[in-house]
Amino acid sequence: MKCIIDTDPGADDVLALIMALNSPELEILGLTTVEGNALLEHTTANALRLLDYMGRTEIPVYAGSSTPLEGDFHHAYEVHGEEGLTVRLPDTDVRPADGNAVDFIVETALAMPGELALFAVGPLTNVARALNKEGRLKDALQRVYIMGGQGDGSGNVTPYAEFNIWDDPYAANVVFGSGVPVTLLGLNISRQTSVARDDESWMSGETPGERLAAQVLEKWFDLDEEEHRARFSLHDPVTVMAALRPDLIETRAATLRVETEGERVGEVRADYESGGSVDLAVGVESAEALAVMRGLLRG
Numbered sequence: 001m002k003c004i005i006d007t008d009p010g011a012d013d014v015l016a017l018i019m020a021l022n023s024p025e026l027e028i029l030g031l032t033t034v035e036g037n038a039l040l041e042h043t044t045a046n047a048l049r050l051l052d053y054m055g056r057t058e059i060p061v062y063a064g065s066s067t068p069l070e071g072d073f074h075h076a077y078e079v080h081g082e083e084g085l086t087v088r089l090p091d092t093d094v095r096p097a098d099g100n101a102v103d104f105i106v107e108t109a110l111a112m113p114g115e116l117a118l119f120a121v122g123p124l125t126n127v128a129r130a131l132n133k134e135g136r137l138k139d140a141l142q143r144v145y146i147m148g149g150q151g152d153g154s155g156n157v158t159p160y161a162e163f164n165i166w167d168d169p170y171a172a173n174v175v176f177g178s179g180v181p182v183t184l185l186g187l188n189i190s191r192q193t194s195v196a197r198d199d200e201s202w203m204s205g206e207t208p209g210e211r212l213a214a215q216v217l218e219k220w221f222d223l224d225e226e227e228h229r230a231r232f233s234l235h236d237p238v239t240v241m242a243a244l245r246p247d248l249i250e251t252r253a254a255t256l257r258v259e260t261e262g263e264r265v266g267e268v269r270a271d272y273e274s275g276g277s278v279d280l281a282v283g284v285e286s287a288e289a290l291a292v293m294r295g296l297l298r299g
């Protein structure tokens with residue numbers, strides 16, 4: 001499966017990227033970065049450093065949006081750590097590719113109609129700008145796998161909203177309303193695929209990917225000395241798992257609308273009556289999904 005990963009690394013983004021890099025089924029044509037968890041300069045630097053660490057600098061990184069469709073981004077340094085990542089990866093000399101994320105997504109998809117999958121694991125700003133810019137994109141993309149929304153549960157930034165959708169709710173409405181085929185994995189799924197603070201099997205490893213993932217997890221738990229962080233939800237990794245093993249998730253076709261105003265801003269509302277272009281994940285086989293993700297980290 002040819003793919004682009006749109007990301008704001010980010011602790012769980014890094015785990016998703018390691019899994020994707022280790023997956024023989026995925027041919028990663030590029031990473032595109034978006035501001036979100038951290039400033040764009042940090043998310044882009046983290047993406048570049050990760051590729052260097054993994055020995056995959058042939059994959060280009062295109063920097064994308066530093067502003068949402070309206071207003072300003074809010075960051076999550078307190079969740080992901082200084083510079084947006086709990087682990088400071090070694091510096092790299094590799095620079096972002098010339099050009100920008102939005103054009104790269106559009107041009108790549110149009111060059112291979114029906115073949116390109118997009119993973120979107122940050123705010124949906126780049127994806128929305130690409131869909132707004134090129135009307136043919138929604139038909140050219142094979143599918144967009146998105147981590148976002150609260151599903152049928154509560155939010156993680158407010159009682160109603162999940163971070164990626166809340167950080168650019170207007171972009172989410174563009175993507176969900178565009179007609180592009182979407183598989184949406186929300187907190188209702190990622191909370192069922194989480195790692196406990198004392199789960200040793202995730203905190204060790206032999207391969208570079210496993211070792212880095214273990215460090216990211218350990219340091220993430222350490223960020224909170226009062227042990228409030230009992231579990232690390234594999235938010236972004238579930239998109240990779242779902243693309244490779246769709247048999248492990250249950251979905252329902254829905255039309256989605258995101259609240260853009262008031263205290264419920266960022267809340268995703270689903271209408272199942274008339275179907276729709278979004279396959280909203282409503283269930284996951286947790287144990288097997290966790291095993292798949294753990295295996296992909298190993299490589």
Ligand code: BDR
Pocket residue numbers: 010011012013037076079121122147156162163164235236
């Ligand atoms: C999402 O928000 C970000 O902080 C994570 O990287 C993930 O994409 C979870 O709500």
Ligand code: CA
Pocket residue numbers: 007008009010012013037121122236
């Ligand atoms: Ca993310």
